Amino acid sequence: MATESDLHADDAYPQSKVSQIREAARRLFLEHGYEITSMDSIAAEAGVSKRTVYSHFRNKEMLFIETMETMCERFGVAPHETNDPTAPPEKFLCSVGKLMLSKVMDPRLQAVMRTIIGELAAFPEMGSRFWSIGPGNMRIQVTEYLREQDAAGVLVVPDPPLSAGMFQGMVAGPQFMPMIFTGDPVWTVDDIDRIARTATAQFLATHRPKDG
Amino acid sequence: MATESDLHADDAYPQSKVSQIREAARRLFLEHGYEITSMDSIAAEAGVSKRTVYSHFRNKEMLFIETMETMCERFGVAPHETNDPTAPPEKFLCSVGKLMLSKVMDPRLQAVMRTIIGELAAFPEMGSRFWSIGPGNMRIQVTEYLREQDAAGVLVVPDPPLSAGMFQGMVAGPQFMPMIFTGDPVWTVDDIDRIARTATAQFLATHRPKDG
DNA sequence: GTCTATAAATGGATAGAC
DNA sequence: GTCTATCCATTTATAGAC
Numbered sequence: 202m203a204t205e206s207d208l209h210a211d212d213a214y215p216q217s218k219v220s221q222i223r224e225a226a227r228r229l230f231l232e233h234g235y236e237i238t239s240m241d242s243i244a245a246e247a248g249v250s251k252r253t254v255y256s257h258f259r260n261k262e263m264l265f266i267e268t269m270e271t272m273c274e275r276f277g278v279a280p281h282e283t284n285d286p287t288a289p290p291e292k293f294l295c296s297v298g299k300l301m302l303s304k305v306m307d308p309r310l311q312a313v314m315r316t317i318i319g320e321l322a323a324f325p326e327m328g329s330r331f332w333s334i335g336p337g338n339m340r341i342q343v344t345e346y347l348r349e350q351d352a353a354g355v356l357v358v359p360d361p362p363l364s365a366g367m368f369q370g371m372v373a374g375p376q377f378m379p380m381i382f383t384g385d386p387v388w389t390v391d392d393i394d395r396i397a398r399t400a401t402a403q404f405l406a407t408h409r410p411k412d413g
Numbered sequence: 414m415a416t417e418s419d420l421h422a423d424d425a426y427p428q429s430k431v432s433q434i435r436e437a438a439r440r441l442f443l444e445h446g447y448e449i450t451s452m453d454s455i456a457a458e459a460g461v462s463k464r465t466v467y468s469h470f471r472n473k474e475m476l477f478i479e480t481m482e483t484m485c486e487r488f489g490v491a492p493h494e495t496n497d498p499t500a501p502p503e504k505f506l507c508s509v510g511k512l513m514l515s516k517v518m519d520p521r522l523q524a525v526m527r528t529i530i531g532e533l534a535a536f537p538e539m540g541s542r543f544w545s546i547g548p549g550n551m552r553i554q555v556t557e558y559l560r561e562q563d564a565a566g567v568l569v570v571p572d573p574p575l576s577a578g579m580f581q582g583m584v585a586g587p588q589f590m591p592m593i594f595t596g597d598p599v600w601t602v603d604d605i606d607r608i609a610r611t612a613t614a615q616f617l618a619t620h621r622p623k624d625g
Numbered sequence: 626g627t628c629t630a631t632a633a634a635t636g637g638a639t640a641g642a643c
Numbered sequence: 644g645t646c647t648a649t650c651c652a653t654t655t656a657t658a659g660a661c
Contacts, residue, residue, distance in 0.1 A: 218626085233534055236448030239654060250628050255656065257626095318593060319531025322445050325596065332594040340591075360611075366587025366599070367612065374582015375575060377590070379552075381530060382544040384537065387578070399572075400579065403619045430644080451636055462646050467638065469644095 219257045221247040226268045231312040235265050235320045265320075269327055272313045276304070277334035278342075286346050290356060290405055297343060298372040298397035304335070305373045306390055311380060318381075336373075340365050347408075356408045364408065372400040431469045433459040438480045443524040447477050447532045477532075481539055484525045488516070489546035490554075498558050502568060502617055509555060510584040510609035516547070517585045518602055523592060530593075548585075552577050559620075568620045576620065584612040 225246035229238040240261055244251040258264040284296045304310055314331070321328045343365040350356040358364050375396070379387055388396065437458035441450040452473055456463040470476040496508045516522055526543070533540045555577040562568040570576050587608070591599050600608065 234448070234531065236446075237535070240656080241654070251655090252629085252657085253627055261655070315530055315533055318527055319446065319533070321527055321531070321594075321596070323449070328594040328596065332591060336590055336594075362599075363587060363608065363611065367583045367615070369590070370582035370584070370586015371579045372582070373590075374586040375578025378548055378578075378581070378585075379544060382533075382540040382548075384533070384540065387574075396575065399575070403579070403615070406619045407615045452638080453636070463637090464639080464647085465645055473637070 218247070218249050218253055222249060222254055222257060222264075223268065223271075226264050227272070230265060230268055231272075231309075231316050234316055235261075235323065240264075266324070266327070269313070269317065269324075270330070273327075273331050273334050276307070276310045276313055277331075278338045283342070286342075286349070290350060291401055293346060294343075294368065294401040294404060295397050297339065298368070298400050299393055301336070301339060301369060301373045302376065302393045302397060303390070305377045305380065306386065306388075306393070311384075314381065336369065340369050343368060354410065356405075357410050358408055364404075368400065368404050371404065372397055430459070430461050430465055434461060434466055434469060434476075435480065435483075438476050439484070442477060442480055443484075443521075443528050446528055447473075447535065478536070478539070481525070481529065481536075482542070485539075485543050485546050488519070488522045488525055489543075490550045495554070498554075498561070502562060503613060505558060506555075506580065506613040506616060507609050509551065510580070510612050511605055513548070513551060513581060513585045514588065514605045514609060515602070517589045517592065518598065518600075518605070523596075526593065548581065552581050555580060566622065568617075569622050570620055576616075580612065580616050583616065584609055 222243065225243050226238075229243055229246055240251055240254055243264070244254050247254070254264070258267070278300075282300060284293055284300070286293065288296075317324075317327050317331050340362075344361045347356065347358040347361040347364055351358040351361065376387055379385065434455065437455050438450075441455055441458055452463055452466055455476070456466050459466070466476070470479070490512075494512060496505055496512070498505065500508075529536075529539050529543050556573045559568065559570040559573040559576055563570040563573065588599055591597065
């Protein structure tokens, strides 16, 4: 029998103290960062005592790492989001582009990225983890796709890693760079389709075989 | 008569205590971020007492803001770097592209960007400042250039802001995104010319008038 | 498991001498 | 201007009762 809080919870026991702590840690870490967020504030936000926090998590560092690892998995590229590599280039690239843009435009994911970047000096593995599970994963998928299409003669891609990076930059860059610095969205979700299609068309214009 | 330390100093009085403090603050803030860096550590790194730090700077926040403002100005787009808007598209875009890439590949500027992004929650104006003086400035220059070329009939650019963002993403994105998360360079300065030329060619392929 | 209370250390900022 | 010494608040982490 589902209660209201089940809808927003992520744990098996949504009302348990430990899940309250996890939620509080997530909110505070993502909003203020690692250093500013104190274990006191997490305990207060979760509505438990500080001793309870320490009974579930060894220390602040472990709580932070677990929190961010969960965020990486939640916002990484899920298997069901993987695009069909047998689809024709327009379709494949456009759907990948829309996926990239929707990720970049998600304010929750922006908070995750900012926190990861901000704490990179103290937690360098976290940045690599996020990259490989998220945007890096997508780039590799595009790289492999381009390599195959080149081999099949459907596209002409002399440098697949560079072309994949350029496609990603073309579709995500316009929004990602200003967004990460200013916080202001330049385009909205309504523009996703248009931008992805423009980028795809532009990309294919120079990667189609000359004859045929 | 120049001493050795003059070569690395930026102040009018390179040996002065205040410049030593500035240099120490720069090193520590850029390497570890705002929160982790203590006034004690800055004083120690500068080789002065903490009281001396406070006699030159009101508090930690002011020292940080002054430090990062200096970094923004140093790494922003300088007037002499501004590209010639009367040059033909290949030349203008390629040189702007190379400028963008060289900025993104500079490890010192990467440290600045990471610090700014990391402290965005506490110092939001700093991100806007960096954007407008650096990459945002370049994007505006490209936008204006494309608008003029479109009006002159040299290029076909229905949406200058989007096209400018895409060009910037195409040339800087491949390096910027992985670099900011993993710290690993994908390409080196030797690739700058090739990448900028590739991006320029790709961009122009879809923005040249059909009959022409 | 959960609480109140506290230990131990650190950091921002200042007092007062020279 | 510069130093040593110090105050005060905060923070991580733990002790011990229930």
